[in-house]
Amino acid sequence: MKEFRITSSHNLTWGNMHTNSSRDVKSPSLRSNFIWNSSYQVVRMLTPIITTPYLARVLGSDALGTYSYTYTVATYFTYFCLLGLGQYGNREVAKARDDKATLSEVFSSILVMQLVVGSIVVLLYFGYCFFISGSLLIFSLIWLIWVLAETVDISWLFYGLEEFKTITIRNVVIRVFLIVGIFAFVKSSEDLGVYCFLQASTFVANSAILWGLVWRRVKFRKPTLRRVLEHVKPNFVLFLPVIAISVYTQLNAIILGNICGMTSVAYYDNAYKIISISLTVIQSLGTVMLPRMSALVASGDDAEVERHLDVSILVSQVIAYCFMFGIIGISTVFVPVFFGAGYDACAPLMCIFAFMVPLCGWSNVLGVQFLIPFGKDVAYLKSVVYGALSNVILCVPLTLSFGVYGAAVASLIAELTVTLVQAYYARGQLQVLNYFKKGIPFLCFGLIELFSVRAVCIAFDGEFIGLTAGIFVGGLVYLAMSYLWLKKYQLI
Secondary structure, eight states: OOOOOOOSOOOOOGGGOOOOSGGGTTSOOHHHHHHHHHHHHHHHHHHHHHHHHHHHHHTHHHHHHHHHHHHHHHHHHHHHHHTTHHHHHHHHHHHHTTOHHHHHHHHHHHHHHHHHHHHHHHHHHHHHHHHTOGGGHHHHHHHHHHHHHHHTOOHHHHHHTTOHHHHHHHHHHHHHHHHHHHHHHOOSGGGHHHHHHHHHHHHHHHHHHHHTTGGGTOOOOOOOHHHHHHTHHHHHHHHHHHHHHHHTTTHHHHHHHHHTOHHHHHHHHHHHHHHHHHHHHHHHHHHHHHHHHHHHHHHTOHHHHHHHHHHHHHHHHHHHHHHHHHHHHHHHHHHHHHTOTTOTTHHHHHHHHHTHHHHHHHHIIIIIIIITTTTOHHHHHHHHHHHHHHHHHHHHHHHHHHTHHHHHHHHHHHHHHHHHHHHHHHTTTSOHHHHHHHHHHHHHHHHHHHHHHHHHHHHSSSHHHHHHHHHHHHHHHHHHHHHHHHHHTTOO
16 A cells, blocks of 8 residues: 655535545535434434433432443443444445445355354353343343344444445434333333343344345355455454453443442443533544545545545544533533432533543544554554553552542543554654644634533523523534634635
8 A cells, every 4th residue: 555644734625525536426425424424423412311311310320320230241242243343344345335246245255254253242142141140130131132133233334335324214213212112111210121121122123124225235145264254354453442442431330330339330321421422423423434535545546535534633623622611511510400419420520521522533533534444453453452451550440549530530541542542653644733733723712612601500590591501602602713713714
């Protein structure tokens, strides 16, 4: 692969983010993809906003802690079902999507590998349920539904084909049914099993719908053993980052459960759940950009690669600073309104986690949109392994010393480590420092947003009124200043 280096900046907007290469003629526009994928992220944001206050009251912190604990354990098994297909399958499909015969061959060989690995994982999960889970057996068995569904999950095919409209419509419909089911059937802490079942069933529905659509895109071709095995090593390389990332996103909940108890897990999980709402918007940009960047790199169109990275970094910073300062500003008012009494610990946790948002924005661009499309899988792996190691080293002692806040700080340091290592590996080809400097105005706008939100929340009587007004005024202030700045320098 020839050397690629960004040497200049382009004025680029979502409106003209397209390419002239034949590879992109049949592809939806990035604006359309981003709108569709972001629409789903909005629904994902609304789901916890609608259900969490209700669940916090009817289930209670202890039951929610049990849910988070068993969910986290099941999550690790699903990771092994899919390995690194979320990125590897996406990338390989994007490279082959212009030739249906090649695409069918790639799909079939990856699918066979997935089914073999998934079957082994299901058997191992059975063993966990009956020999390790103990008093949590019933809830663990419910999550088996999810593990089975992930064994046949082929979302990676549709992401690689950039069919975000199909995925979004499917997910939105399923989310609506989930919300209705929660309010209809979850009435008390005794309904924790029902809640787990509803969540697990959504994954089954996701997979079932996609299988009903797949044969119009590809045909199954019996792959050779050699072809199947060719996917193992590169897929495993991209699987290791999945596990490493989970160390500082999921494993901390397990550590907290064993050191501080399920109530602390509930505080940690609920606070992180709010932050993850903003992270999904940031990550949706990477989800949209990965197949497009992979296709552009495969076509050798360096000019378009440069243009796409330029706008993606800018958009990520604009969104990230808005969320970070907004979350910090509303945290103390948001927690009692949203979670109710007894969740005060979530407010400072939200402030700690908020600093992860811009860091995730950077790592999303540097890792998912640059290192992976360019085949720098080892560099990407090293970055998340270093992040995981920093979390492993720090989480237990910080949790023992500072409880749930120590676990949150460990996660933040891990994310910072990932971003710095990725910046190090990208430094020769991307002008990372220059990109950061371009984001400083939005950092300043975010500070003004923070002060605006706090002032409004204090000025208004009533927590709900103050929260609503603070979000509206703070968001309006930030967006207005950002728009004027971008307009002044002809960036929109």
